[in-house]
Amino acid sequence: QVQLVQSGAEVREPGASVKVSCKASGYTFTGYYIHWVRQAPGQGLEWMGWINPNSGGTNYAQKFQGWVAMTRDTSISTAYMELSRLRSDDTAVFYCARERGGSCYYDSWGQGTLVTVSS
Amino acid sequence: QSALTQPASVSGSPGQSITISCTGTSSDIGGYNYVSWYQQHPGRAPKVLIYDVSNRPSGVSNRFSGSKSGNTASLTISGLQAEDEADYYCSSYTSSNTVVFGGGTKLTVL
Numbered sequence: 001q002v003q004l005v006q007s008g009a010e011v012r013e014p015g016a017s018v019k020v021s022c023k024a025s026g027y028t029f030t031g032y033y034i035h036w037v038r039q040a041p042g043q044g045l046e047w048m049g050w051i052n053p054n055s056g057g058t059n060y061a062q063k064f065q066g067w068v069a070m071t072r073d074t075s076i077s078t079a080y081m082e083l084s085r086l087r088s089d090d091t092a093v094f095y096c097a098r099e100r101g102g103s104c105y106y107d108s109w110g111q112g113t114l115v116t117v118s119s
Numbered sequence: 120q121s122a123l124t125q126p127a128s129v130s131g132s133p134g135q136s137i138t139i140s141c142t143g144t145s146s147d148i149g150g151y152n153y154v155s156w157y158q159q160h161p162g163r164a165p166k167v168l169i170y171d172v173s174n175r176p177s178g179v180s181n182r183f184s185g186s187k188s189g190n191t192a193s194l195t196i197s198g199l200q201a202e203d204e205a206d207y208y209c210s211s212y213t214s215s216n217t218v219v220f221g222g223g224t225k226l227t228v229l
Contacts (some may be wrong), residue, residue: 035218044122044223045157045165045208059216062120095164104212105155105170112164 002026004034004096004110011116012086019082020113022096029077030054033099035106036070036081040092050099051079086117123148123209123221130227136197139224141209142190147219149190153212156185156194159223160205168207169194196226204228 007021022034036048049060051070058070069082079096094113097106124142131137141148141156148154154172157165167176169185172192182197192211196203209221 037220044206045159045210045220047210047218047220050218061217097165100170103155103171103174104153104218105167105210106157106165107167107176109164109166 002098002108004098004108006094006096006110006113009114009116011118013119014087014117016086016117017082017084018086018115019080020094020096020115022079022081022110024077024079024098027098029072030074032101034070034072034079035097035099036068037095037097038092039095039112040089043092048081048094053079083115086115088117088119091115091117120147120213120215120217120219123211123219125207125209125221125224127222128225128227130229131196131199132229133199133201135199136195137199137226139194139196139207139209139226141192141194141211141221143192143211143219144190146214147190147211148187148192150214151212152187154185154187154192155210156183156192157208157210158203158205159208165208199228201228 003025035050038046053072072079096110098108100107156169159165168183172187173185207224
């Protein structure tokens with residue numbers, strides 16, 4: 001079955017960076033886009049961007065451009081999201097999600113990774 | 120890209136029907152039939168209920184239905200059950216080849 005398993009919770013100080021991983025299994029990793037979604041505590045879902053695991057091409061939400069980097073390692077079927085220059089209001093749960101090709105919806109989600117930014 | 124507009128909260132009694140609206144623009148909801156709806160229970164990842172405006176993935180109850188008119192999409196839940204109490208989010212593909220979510224709606228089953 002399709003599974004996306006994310007790395008564990010992280011704590012960072014303001015100004016630092018964090019890299020979250022999302023390991024895919026149960027399907028051909030290069031066949032489906034991976035998106036990243038942020039959810040601050042008690043807040044809604046916020047789309048961050050996508051990566052095409054086949055080509056490595058990316059598209060980021062304007063808000064995150066210059067600040068986020070999405071990469072992948074096809075040899076281990078893993079996508080990564082790195083957020084730099086963290087601030088305290090970046091504390092959130094980050095989800096990766098698989099896009100169902102052709103319909104732009106997410107049919108599988110990771111379990112979420114809590115990133116806490118605190119000094 | 121501004122978030123799609125959803126009511127902050129809705130409520131209904133068991134057995135009733137409720138509808139959640141999601142308003143965007145001609146650059147997202149109005150321009151494409153790529154509207155989807157997600158249900159999220161506290162502490163859990165979202166789960167898709169509707170895709171492509173009105174399609175249900177296998178395994179999703181037929182109590183959930185979706186529609187669209189112009190720049191506004193809607194999710195209707197019929198025969199409300201206690202387990203439906205959750206947060207609901209709409210999303211849409213946009214003309215910038217990006218995705219935008221709604222602000223979310225908290226459903227309370229009275």
